[in-house]
Structure formats: C-alpha cells, structure tokens
Amino acid sequence: MIYERSGQVSLPLKTVHAELAKDLDFDFDAGVFQNLLGLFSIEIALDIYQIWEGNFLHYWQELNAFTVQITYD
Template identity: 65%
Template sequence: MSHIQYEGLALPVSKALADAIVSIIPKNVDNDVITINFRDPTYSPESGGFHPVEIRLENRDTIWHFCYITDFAYLGMGGLAKELDFDFQAGVFQNFLGIYPIEQASDMYQIWEGNFLHYWQTMHVYKLNISS
C-alpha cells in the first residue's frame, strides 16, 4: 500500500486527505510523478459549479510527497486560472492577490481542504483523471 507524507509539512494536510488520495493511486505506477485532476463536468463560467483541482505527487523512496495542490477558477468569461495554489516544493502560496510564503496560507488551506473533501467524498461531484 502507498503512503503519502502529510505530517511535518508547512501546511496542516490531514490524514483524511492523505488516506483518500492513497486510495485512488494506481497500484503499479510506472512513473515517480503522478498528477490527479478532479473535474466537475458541469463547471462553466456561465453556470458555475465546483472548481477544478489538480494535485501533483512525487514518489521518493516509496513515499509519495505533495508537490502542489492547485484550485482553478474561471476569470469572468475567460479561461481557467489558478485561484489557490499551494506549492509545497517552492514553499509559496499564490492567489489572485499575490504570492506569499506558504505558511501564511494555513487557515485558508484548512478551510479549502475541508470543503474539497466534502465535495469529493460526500457529494461526489468530481470525475477523476490520474496521469503519470
């Protein structure tokens, strides 16, 4: 079984999120990097919906590590843009207002993660695509 390093990170990633992601990682991944895309097929600039989310993981010594978690949103009627970007590797948090040290996003991250898990695990709004 896979394991995701979630303790000791700059943000309070929960065991619940780590366990949920581990449960969807394919058993025989051919690559040391995977990207998981969560998409609400009905999300559009006209009708709204649940924001697309992308999570990238890197495998080091049989343990998966978070590279980034990005939440996308439409900017008006334009294309998708990063609304929230938690970049564990670079140690930064980015939103529409700017780029900050990742530690400053702790409170926002906890709210985001709780909502995301609810949408994914309880409401089942996302279609998943895993690529390596």
C-alpha cells in the same frame, strides 16, 4: 448578451459544467501560496488551506463532484 446588427439579442450557449477559475494555488514543493493578490510564503496560508481542504473533501466524498486518480512512476 450579444447584440447583433439586426437588433436581435442572442445569448451564449450554456455549458454542462461551469468553468472554475483558479483562485488559489498551493505549491508545497516551492513553499509558496498564490492567490489573486500575489505570491506568499506557504506558512501564511495555513488557515485558508484547512478551509480549502475541508471544502474539497466535502465536494469529493459527499457530492461526488470530482474523480480522484492517484498514479505513481
């Protein structure tokens, strides 16, 4: 909520899609995994990657939440 000088309350406009925060980052080229706690070796992230991948595939295939486009040069 935002309070204005007049004492009225105005609410921020809602967006159609919520903005997603980047909490996990898997960089296979560099061999690192990053989360809110820091940067780690990719080997530490094997379990969490499997969970992330399963969730991503479910959202993509079952819920049609993402558009995946693969290109090559």
